[in-house]
Each structure stands twice: as C-alpha cells, then as structure tokens.
Amino acid sequence: MTPQSPTTQPKTALVPRRALRDGVYDAILEKLLDGSTPPGSSLNIDSLSRELGVSQTPVREALVQMEHTGLISRTALKGYRVAPPLSAAQMTELMDARAVVEIAAVERAAPRAAELLPDLRAAHARHVLAAHQVARLRGGEGPPTGYADLRECFTADWDFHLVIIRAAGNHFLAQMAESLNAHAHRLRQSVDHGTFDTAQAVAEHAAILAAFESEDPAAPVAAMRAHLTAIDHRSHAEEDADA
Known part of the structure; x- marks a missing residue:
C-alpha cells in the first residue's frame, strides 16, 4: 500500500x-x-x-x-x-495614489481595448444592476435595509476598475491597485450613509466605457482621470457638509 x-x-x-x-x-x-x-x-x-x-x-x-x-x-x-475615518488630507493622498496607479493602468490597457471591451461591458452591466437594486431599496428614504446590497454595489464598482487594471498586463500595478482598494474602505466608512454616489459612479463608468469604445487612446485616460477627480470632490463634499 x-x-x-x-x-x-x-x-x-x-x-x-x-x-x-x-x-x-x-x-x-x-x-x-x-x-x-x-x-x-x-x-x-x-x-x-x-x-x-x-x-x-x-x-x-x-x-x-x-x-x-x-x-x-x-x-x-x-x-x-x-480606526477613525480618513482625514481630508488622507483622502486626497489616497485619491492621488489611485490616480497614479489607475491612470498608468489605463494607458497600458488602451491599446488592448478590443480585447477588454467584452469584459468591461459585462462588468458595467453588473454595476448598473447593483446600483439599481440599491436605489430601489432606498426608495428615496434613506439607506437600504441591510448592508449586503450596498456592499455588492461597491464590489461591482471595483470589478469594473479591475477589468482595466488586469488588462494593463502588469502584475505589480494590479497588486498596488488591490492594496489601495483595501484602504478605500476607509473612504466609504466616512461617507454619510444617507447619500451615496452610485448614480454618479455608474454614469462616469459609462463615460469610461464609451471612451474605450471610441478607439481614441487618449479618451480612456481623460475619462478615468475625470472619474477619480469626481470621487475626490464628492468625498470632500461629504466632509464639508458634516463640518
């Protein structure tokens, strides 16, 4: 035996x-x-x-x-x-780091647009459905009952970014992006749970998708930069409202 x-x-x-x-x-x-x-x-x-x-x-x-x-x-x-929520300075540093990593990923992924588009469209569709579910449960009267649906929306949001990051074909960029996304949970922790940016994020992802579809290699970079800048502005708007 x-x-x-x-x-x-x-x-x-x-x-x-x-x-x-x-x-x-x-x-x-x-x-x-x-x-x-x-x-x-x-x-x-x-x-x-x-x-x-x-x-x-x-x-x-x-x-x-x-x-x-x-x-x-x-x-x-x-x-x-x-831990305490991120300070304003930490939020800015986090979004600055995300911009460095994700813009680099978009620049490398843009020449492979034809290859990544099917996965990017599928990821966007999942994000749209998840955001719709959150909006339906909220019904305009506060956060959803149970946090699982919002977490699913966060996951779908990040999966959209991951399609682009992985298409860049750089293992170390992907590692850095995953590490930064873990820290992004602290940004979500600081958000007022009565207001979410799911609709804005979906619209901005749609613009990124359209930019990849345009076959203009500069368009996805500009669209991703605009998206990350908008997230940064929204995070500070939440803090200003609480001040």
Missing part, C-alpha cells in the same frame, strides 16, 4: 479555512461600514466569535488581515479598535 503524502491533508484543509476567514472578514467589514460599529469602538475577539458562531482563530486571522487596511488598529494590552 502506498503511504499517503504528508502534504496532502494540509493542502485540502487550507481552502475551507481560508473561506471561513474570508467570510468572517466580510462580516466584520460590514459591521464597520454600515455604521453599527463606529470609529473608536472596541472589537473583542471572544464576543465576535460568539456573535458569528465561529472559533476565535478565524476572527483573529480576519482582524490581522483587516489591520493592514487601516480600518482597525491594535494596541498592546487593549486589543483592536475601529
């Missing part, structure tokens, strides 16, 4: 463990972004494990992963706390 490879069992166990950690991460992220766990709140590992019905291990792993996004911070002997 051939002995079982000692590496077989750990490899098969990694997938469900990672899936559990990612599920816990998403659940905690939702608590942070829907306002139920505001900035400064403590995050107790034992309480979270009981609330989510899991052991402390995936909770601890998810919190370690989340600490890298800046959404939470860990203090010795005090544990984890929800």
Whole structure:
C-alpha cells in the first residue's frame, strides 16, 4: 500500500479555512461600514466569535488581515479598535495614489481595448444592476435595509476598475491597485450613509466605457482621470457638509 503524502491533508484543509476567514472578514467589514460599529469602538475577539458562531482563530486571522487596511488598529494590552475615518488630507493622498496607479493602468490597457471591451461591458452591466437594486431599496428614504446590497454595489464598482487594471498586463500595478482598494474602505466608512454616489459612479463608468469604445487612446485616460477627480470632490463634499 502506498503511504499517503504528508502534504496532502494540509493542502485540502487550507481552502475551507481560508473561506471561513474570508467570510468572517466580510462580516466584520460590514459591521464597520454600515455604521453599527463606529470609529473608536472596541472589537473583542471572544464576543465576535460568539456573535458569528465561529472559533476565535478565524476572527483573529480576519482582524490581522483587516489591520493592514487601516480600518482597525491594535494596541498592546487593549486589543483592536475601529480606526477613525480618513482625514481630508488622507483622502486626497489616497485619491492621488489611485490616480497614479489607475491612470498608468489605463494607458497600458488602451491599446488592448478590443480585447477588454467584452469584459468591461459585462462588468458595467453588473454595476448598473447593483446600483439599481440599491436605489430601489432606498426608495428615496434613506439607506437600504441591510448592508449586503450596498456592499455588492461597491464590489461591482471595483470589478469594473479591475477589468482595466488586469488588462494593463502588469502584475505589480494590479497588486498596488488591490492594496489601495483595501484602504478605500476607509473612504466609504466616512461617507454619510444617507447619500451615496452610485448614480454618479455608474454614469462616469459609462463615460469610461464609451471612451474605450471610441478607439481614441487618449479618451480612456481623460475619462478615468475625470472619474477619480469626481470621487475626490464628492468625498470632500461629504466632509464639508458634516463640518
């Protein structure tokens, strides 16, 4: 009888463990972004494990992963706390960094417009549907019941950007973009949940899509730059309104 490879069992166990950690991460992220766990709140590992019905291990792993996004911070002997929202200066720095990375990606992806257009159209269609769902649930009278629909809209929004970033064909650009998107959750955390920019984002994505369809290599760069500038202006408008 051939002995079982000692590496077989750990490899098969990694997938469900990672899936559990990612599920816990998403659940905690939702608590942070829907306002139920505001900035400064403590995050107790034992309480979270009981609330989510899991052991402390995936909770601890998810919190370690989340600490890298800046959404939470860990203090010795005090544990984890929800970090404060981004300051105005930090918002500007984040959007400036996104512009550097994403404009570079668009410049590299533009010559491959014919290849990326089917995926970009599909991503845009998913974003339109997700934004429509959020608008329908809001009904003009506040945020949707439950945060899952808004999170789905955020995901669809980012997936549109990812199509372009991946079409650039640069692994390191993609890594930088993914890292910046993790920090963008803090920008979403600072947004007043009574007002969302889903309609504006959809319209701006439509302009980017049209720019790629135009076959003018300069048009997608201009459209993406306009989109990122508009996001920056909206984020500061929210802060000014709260001041």
